[in-house]
Amino acid sequence: xxxxxxxxxxxxxxxxxxxxxxxxxxxxxxxxxxxxxxxxxxxxxxxxxxxxxxxxxxxxxxxxxxxxxxxxxxxxxxxxxxxxxxxxxxxxxxxxxxxxxxxxxxxxxxxxxxxxxxxxxxxxxxxxxxxxxxxxxxxxxxxxxxxxxxxxxxxxxxxxxxxxxxxxxxxxxxxxxxxxxxxxxxxxxxxxxxxxxxxxxxxxxxxxxxxxxxxxxxxxxxxxxxxxxxxxxxxxxxxxxxxxxxxxxxxxxxxxxxxxxxxxxxxxxxxxxxxxxxxxxxxxxxxxxxxxxxxxxxxxxxxxxxxxxxxxxxxxxxxxxxxxxxxxxxxxxxxxxxxxxxxxxxxxxxxxxxxxxxxxxxxxxxxxxxxxxxxxxxxxxxxxxxxxxxxxxxxxxxxxxxxxxxxxxxxxxxxxxxxxxxxxxxxxxxxxxxxxxxxxxxxxxxxxxxxxxxxxxxxxxxxxxxxxxxxxxxxxxxxxxxxxxxxxxxxxxxxxxxxxxxxxxxxxxxxxxxxxxxxxxxxxxxxxxxxxxxxxxxxxxxxxxxxxxxxxxxxxxxxxxxxxxxxxxxxxxxxxxxxxxxxxxxxxxxxxxxxxxxxxxxxxxxxxxxxxxxxxxxxxxxxxxxxxxxxxxxxxxxxxxxxxxxxxxxxxxxxxxxxxxxxxxxxxxxxxxxxxxxxxxxxxxxxxxxxxxxxxxxxxxxxxxxxxxxxxxxxxxxxxxxxxxxxxxxxxxxxxxxxxxxxxxxxxxxxxxxxxx
Numbered sequence: 001x002x003x004x005x006x007x008x009x010x011x012x013x014x015x016x017x018x019x020x021x022x023x024x025x026x027x028x029x030x031x032x033x034x035x036x037x038x039x040x041x042x043x044x045x046x047x048x049x050x051x052x053x054x055x056x057x058x059x060x061x062x063x064x065x066x067x068x069x070x071x072x073x074x075x076x077x078x079x080x081x082x083x084x085x086x087x088x089x090x091x092x093x094x095x096x097x098x099x100x101x102x103x104x105x106x107x108x109x110x111x112x113x114x115x116x117x118x119x120x121x122x123x124x125x126x127x128x129x130x131x132x133x134x135x136x137x138x139x140x141x142x143x144x145x146x147x148x149x150x151x152x153x154x155x156x157x158x159x160x161x162x163x164x165x166x167x168x169x170x171x172x173x174x175x176x177x178x179x180x181x182x183x184x185x186x187x188x189x190x191x192x193x194x195x196x197x198x199x200x201x202x203x204x205x206x207x208x209x210x211x212x213x214x215x216x217x218x219x220x221x222x223x224x225x226x227x228x229x230x231x232x233x234x235x236x237x238x239x240x241x242x243x244x245x246x247x248x249x250x251x252x253x254x255x256x257x258x259x260x261x262x263x264x265x266x267x268x269x270x271x272x273x274x275x276x277x278x279x280x281x282x283x284x285x286x287x288x289x290x291x292x293x294x295x296x297x298x299x300x301x302x303x304x305x306x307x308x309x310x311x312x313x314x315x316x317x318x319x320x321x322x323x324x325x326x327x328x329x330x331x332x333x334x335x336x337x338x339x340x341x342x343x344x345x346x347x348x349x350x351x352x353x354x355x356x357x358x359x360x361x362x363x364x365x366x367x368x369x370x371x372x373x374x375x376x377x378x379x380x381x382x383x384x385x386x387x388x389x390x391x392x393x394x395x396x397x398x399x400x401x402x403x404x405x406x407x408x409x410x411x412x413x414x415x416x417x418x419x420x421x422x423x424x425x426x427x428x429x430x431x432x433x434x435x436x437x438x439x440x441x442x443x444x445x446x447x448x449x450x451x452x453x454x455x456x457x458x459x460x461x462x463x464x465x466x467x468x469x470x471x472x473x474x475x476x477x478x479x480x481x482x483x484x485x486x487x488x489x490x491x492x493x494x495x496x497x498x499x500x501x502x503x504x505x506x507x508x509x510x511x512x513x514x515x516x517x518x519x520x521x522x523x524x525x526x527x528x529x530x531x532x533x534x535x536x537x538x539x540x541x542x543x544x545x546x547x548x549x550x551x552x553x554x555x556x557x558x559x560x561x562x563x564x565x566x567x568x569x570x571x572x573x574x575x576x577x578x579x580x581x582x583x584x585x586x587x588x589x590x591x592x593x594x595x596x597x598x599x600x601x602x603x604x605x606x607x608x609x610x611x612x613x614x615x616x617x618x619x620x621x622x623x624x625x626x627x628x629x630x631x632x633x634x635x636x637x638x639x640x641x642x643x644x645x646x647x648x649x650x651x652x653x654x655x656x657x658x659x660x661x662x663x664x665x666x667x668x669x670x671x672x673x674x675x676x677x678x679x680x681x682x683x684x685x686x687x688x689x690x691x692x693x694x695x696x697x698x699x700x701x702x703x704x705x706x707x708x709x710x711x712x713x714x715x716x717x718x719x720x721x722x723x724x725x726x727x728x729x730x731x732x733x734x735x736x737x738x739x740x741x742x743x744x745x746x747x748x749x750x751x752x753x754x755x756x757x
Contacts, residue, residue: 004473008463011476015464032301033308033382035452036374041550042453044486044519046512049498051554054373056562063120070100071127075645078132080652081416083271089135097135098170103142106149111164118309118375122317122368126643129321131652133426134271136321140314141219142167145434146176147228147251147290149306154291154298163226163251176228177215177277178303185439188300192231194248194284201285207293208285209233209248214278217433221275222264227252228290229277230299246297249290258282268425305380311434312371312385318430319392320368322423323361324641325652326399329419330354330406331630331637332655335662336702337410338673343631344406351627352620353402358630359576359618361640363552364395366559366577383453386444387548390437393430400424415709417651442537445544450526453547456482457526483523490517490608501561503571507578511553514585517608518546521589528598542592546585553581569636572626576618586612634663651705658701665689665698672698 001009037054040046059067077093089097097103105121107113116124121143129136142148148167151160166172183190194209201208211231221227229252233245254261259279267274286293295302331354334345344350371384403420404411411420431437435444451457456479463472493509494516500508522543525533533540556577564570586609593605618626629636647653662669672695675685682699689695 002470002473004477005470006473007476008469008471008473011472012464012467012469015460015472031452032304033380033385033452036379036381036384037370037554038381038384038387038449038547038551039453039455041515041554042449042519042522042547043455043482044489044494044516045497046515046550046554047497048500048508048554048557051498051558052500052561054370054377054558054562057119057369057373057376059120059123060117062114063116063123066114066116066120067123067127070102071124072645074100074102074135075128075131076648078128078135079416079648080132080422080650081418082649083132083134084269084422087266087269087271088273089138089271093135097139101168101170102139103170103173104148104168105139106143107152107164107168111160111168113164113168117372118313119369119372122313122372123643125314125317126321126324127645129318130325130641130644131647133318133321133423136318137219137270137272140317142174144314145303145306145310147174147226149310150228150249150290150302151251153306154295154302156292158287159251159290159292167226172225173220173223174226174228175218175220175224175277176230177213177218177221178230179217180214181216185436187230188247190230190232190247192229194231194233194250196233196235196237196245197283199283201283206285208283208288209250211250211282211284212280213282214276216276217265217267217274218277219272219274219433221277222262222273224261225254227254227256227259227261227277229284230303233296247299247303248296249299249302250284250288251290252279252282252284252288256282267429270426270429304382307434308380308382308385309375310385311389312368312375312381315430315434316364316368316371316388316392319394319396320361320365321643322396322427322430323357323364323392323399324644325423326396326403326420327354327357327361328637328641328644329652329655330357330403332659333407333410333419333705335631336655336658336705338677341674341677345627345631348620348624350406351624351631353406354630355576355623355627356580357399357402358573358626358640359580360395361399362559362570362573362577363556363581364392365640366555367552368392369563370555370558383445383449383547384551386435386440386448387544387551389434390440390445391548391552393427394437397427397431400427410706410708413708415711416649417654417704417707417709419651419655438541439537441544441548442541443534445548446522446540447534447544449544449547450522454522479523483520486516486520486523487608489513490520491610493611500557501565503565504557504560504574504578507553507575507582508557510582511550511557511578513611514582515550517589517612518543518550518585521546521592521608524604525592525596528596536597539592539595542588542595546588546592549581549585549588553578553585556581564639567639569629569633570639572622572629573636573640576623576626579618634659654701654704658698658705661694661698661701664694665691668695669698 037051074096077096083089101114104113105116105124109115125136125140128139151163163172167174178187180190180192192213194211197210198205198207213229213231229250230247233248234243235245236243252259259282261277264275289296331345334350334354335343337344345354368388371381371388374381400420400423404424407419414421456475459475460472463475490513494512496508496512525539525543529536556574560574564574590605590609593601646656665672668689672685672689675688676699679685682696686692686696686699
């Protein structure tokens with residue numbers, strides 16, 4: 001008997017007991033997608049040559065033209081406040097989206113779509129979202145997880161020929177119903193049930209399913225003309241153990257007998273369409289099952305395979321758009337708004353926040369672009385896409401929060417000139433959908449990562465399932481060598497594999513060393529806790545977060561080498577971004593060791609984390625230097641926010657105009673601001689400038705940025721009422737709890753003769 005056989009014989013029983021059994025739905029989720037550079041980080045052996053081989057993102061001439069013309073034209077049709085107030089997109093916007101085939105970006109040109117790459121698709125969504133999130137969501141849903149993608153990958157030829165051209169040109173507007181009231185995060189447990197029957201349909205006997213369903217949170221449902229539906233298929237003619245055929249996906253035209261659709265949900269009172277779908281005894285012919293009868297029961301696998309890529313595109317694009325808008329607003333408002341005789345952006349408390357926002361945006365957008373390049377190269381990185389979904393939506397929320405802190409009172413007054421209020425309200429939506437971040441961190445990023453990315457765990461699981469003692473022993477021996485290598489590499493340092501850019505060589509060494517520490521820690525946690533780690537979500541979430549921060553740090557190296565190396569102004573941003581990510585990873589690992597339920601955890605943690613003192617983020621001085629660059633170098637800001645688009649109206653447009661005029665004035669802007677404080681008159685201050693017309697235009701634009709909106713108050717409403725009529729919200733007998741909301745639209749403030757700045 002070989003050494004491997006002896007080890008496998010002794011390990012088989014405890015391993016069979018420790019490894020949690022996998023159901024078919026869990027197996028489909030774990031096996032979905034491919035493994036890319038995140039697998040090297042999980043193994044503790046990142047190869048920077050493999051990283052940069054992915055190459056930069058490239059747009060085709062057709063994609064670039066669409067961004068330069070159709071997307072720009074769309075954005076200039078969008079008024080964020082007006083859309084939010086109307087709770088719907090204008091009719092001309094709906095028509096434009098259909099005519100220009102925004103709903104068919106992922107559909108090949110052969111079916112009448114645009115046939116865009118993943119990178120182009122994400123860029124379109126991001127640019128629209130910088131102006132209006134509701135329109136971006138409306139565009140992204142038909143191009144994300146839903147009927148079009150499912151039809152492209154699994155549909156029959158007849159289904160593709162019928163639906164894809166109609167989806168591409170907007171004749172059909174799709175939605176997809178998965179979530180049920182009693183099956184949210186546990187989507188595989190949907191109670192919706194379809195029973196296999198045969199009945200007369202359109203004049204002939206037809207096999208199909210009678211389906212009862214109750215779905216909620218379905219985006220575009222109120223306006224959909226075709227509903228994608230996931231349900232459990234049952235065949236009562238089979239033996240009891242074989243009756244459950246599995247989750248099945250079908251397309252149901254609207255309207256349909258027995259199906260109720262058209263009511264709305266109001267996610268954070270947003271303007272995009274969302275609502276419930278219910279059905280009782282809805283007949284679904286077998287021809288409506290996506291892929292036909294051969295795909296009955298394969299719906300969960302289909303959905304997981306599509307999500308393996310889809311999570312990396314639309315929601316990360318929304319998160320990136322929120323970050324880009326928030327950075328532009330925070331940095332720009334910090335130049336226009338003055339207090340104590342200085343632009344507020346020059347105060348350290350504000351400057352530090354702005355620089356931190358820029359560094360985080362560099363990292364998250366680098367990861368988004370790198371993953372899009374991987375998708376366009378044919379990969380379907382399920383773990384990396386989950387990392388992007390969590391990290392970019394959370395970063396978007398943080399950026400908007402920081403922006404609101406900097407805006408102060410300007411940020412909390414609703415109206416057309418508000419800069420971030422609607423985004424602040426909508427940020428939690430992206431956190432919640434396509435897998436709530438709380439669970440995605442633990443169950444997908446680490447849970448799936450531990451199986452898919454680890455170099456030996458899959459082999460061990462396969463050996464246990466096959467009861468192959470020799471194979472288990474070989475896998476365990478290799479696993480042991482892997483653990484020892486990572487322990488010593490993390491403790492004493494490790495050589496860098498590949499050739500990272502010379503300017504970031506030190507950061508690359510730190511990434512490699514932290515990767516080895518992480519790999520050893522992941523093995524230690526799995527070895528000590530076994531299957532219990534799956535249930536200890538605080539620990540597994542931390543392990544997922546460390547992998548995410550390493551992925552973002554590595555993407556910064558990729559971005560700098562393939563995109564930014566020729567731009568010296570980007571080097572401080574790249575360094576700050578990497579240091580912030582590595583510092584976060586180190587801090588989370590320390591927390592994990594402090595919470596391991598094993599003796600000696602503190603001593604072990606201190607040993608493993610030795611040598612991480614150099615992982616601290618950038619100190620205050622270089623951070624403030626970065627903030628100064630952002631204030632004085634518009635080109636740097638433009639490079640960090642390339643997707644920021646100009647809207648039709650509103651506070652963001654006002655800020656853009658004020659900054660453009662300030663740039664034309666140059667250093668004279670500060671002199672002009674001092675003159676305004678001294679004279680307290682726009683006219684007098686402008687007359688002192690070399691170009692009074694330009695100076696006056698700037699002062700008026702800056703004043704529009706500083707002012708907020710107001711609406712008629714109760715006194716104004718009472719004055720407008722006839723003498724014998726009670727004011728709105730009151731009865732003649734007694735006052736109600738309070739006045740009803742005003743029907744008057746907010747009014748823009750006109751510039752004051754003596755502006756307070």
